Amino acid sequence: MTIKSLRIGTRGSPLALAQTHMVRALLAEAHGVSEEHFPVEIIKTTGDQIQDRSLADSGGKGLFTKELDLALIGGAIDLAVHSSKDLPTHLPAEIIIAGYLPREDVRDAWIGRDGMTIDALPPGAVVGTASLRRAAQVKRRRPDLQTTLLRGNVHTRLGKVESGEIDATLLALAGLKRLGLADRATALLPLADFPPAVGQGAIGITARAGDAETRAALAPLLDAATALALAAERAFLSALDGSCRTPIAGHATVSGDELSFYGEVLKADGSQVWMTRRKGRAIDAAMIGADAGNEIVLKLPHGVAGLM
Numbered sequence: 001m002t003i004k005s006l007r008i009g010t011r012g013s014p015l016a017l018a019q020t021h022m023v024r025a026l027l028a029e030a031h032g033v034s035e036e037h038f039p040v041e042i043i044k045t046t047g048d049q050i051q052d053r054s055l056a057d058s059g060g061k062g063l064f065t066k067e068l069d070l071a072l073i074g075g076a077i078d079l080a081v082h083s084s085k086d087l088p089t090h091l092p093a094e095i096i097i098a099g100y101l102p103r104e105d106v107r108d109a110w111i112g113r114d115g116m117t118i119d120a121l122p123p124g125a126v127v128g129t130a131s132l133r134r135a136a137q138v139k140r141r142r143p144d145l146q147t148t149l150l151r152g153n154v155h156t157r158l159g160k161v162e163s164g165e166i167d168a169t170l171l172a173l174a175g176l177k178r179l180g181l182a183d184r185a186t187a188l189l190p191l192a193d194f195p196p197a198v199g200q201g202a203i204g205i206t207a208r209a210g211d212a213e214t215r216a217a218l219a220p221l222l223d224a225a226t227a228l229a230l231a232a233e234r235a236f237l238s239a240l241d242g243s244c245r246t247p248i249a250g251h252a253t254v255s256g257d258e259l260s261f262y263g264e265v266l267k268a269d270g271s272q273v274w275m276t277r278r279k280g281r282a283i284d285a286a287m288i289g290a291d292a293g294n295e296i297v298l299k300l301p302h303g304v305a306g307l308m
């Protein structure tokens, strides 16, 4: 019996579309049907419309997901493809993450003008990023550099380095790879200095919690190691009540039955960092992440709110 046609919802950015086509091809392959079996519906989100301000200043979580959630709940689509990094920790009760593709390389790529590394940039050079985490991590290594808000899609950002408007930027290697732009990275940043955002490099697929048919169809696209790593990272973020206003990094890896976790919270100017590390059983992923998050909450002098 062939599965019923499922409608896939996605944002319209080049990266979102590339990720959606990966999911669509994998679904078609897993079920032995053509890709046309899975029509794609492009849905504009609030986050797509804000180009001039930092998302951190725009208030509210789920800027890239709310409209997709509503389309799912209303039945206009059956599943939605997301960068896990953009998925808020608290989803509407009607929605669950029913699929994770095997995680890509989680590292940040560095794109420096004339190939300059972070160490080679002259004092006062300008690094563009929209990420508070990346800005804080850059400042931590090079307090003398300036950081400036940089939004827009990946092509726009790369263009600003090329034109000399900024001296460097950082982007997820995973996104560059999926866009066929990995060769634009002039360096890969070490995980020890630039641990990634929670969820970076992982594509998550949401569905209606009560839609057993779609959930079963997505089962072949649920990578266990990625799901466990993400459970730890998302529990960490949730314990910290992590909004996009706080520089937070969290990274879990799963090897066999064991899970390792590293998390850090930084002051926006990189002048202070609180770190935590855990090892434990992979099946305890969510507990390990929550425990690590709670440890940091207790260390912060004025709680998470004190960092904003």
Ligand SMILES: NCc1[nH]cc(CCC(=O)O)c1CC(=O)O
Residues within 6 Å of the ligand: 083, 084, 085, 086, 170, 171, 172, 173, 174, 175, 199, 200, 201, 202, 203
């Ligand atoms: N917030 C934007 C966003 N969401 C996911 C990715 C990259 C892809 C991924 O992490 O899987 C990016 C761009 C970037 O950070 O460079």
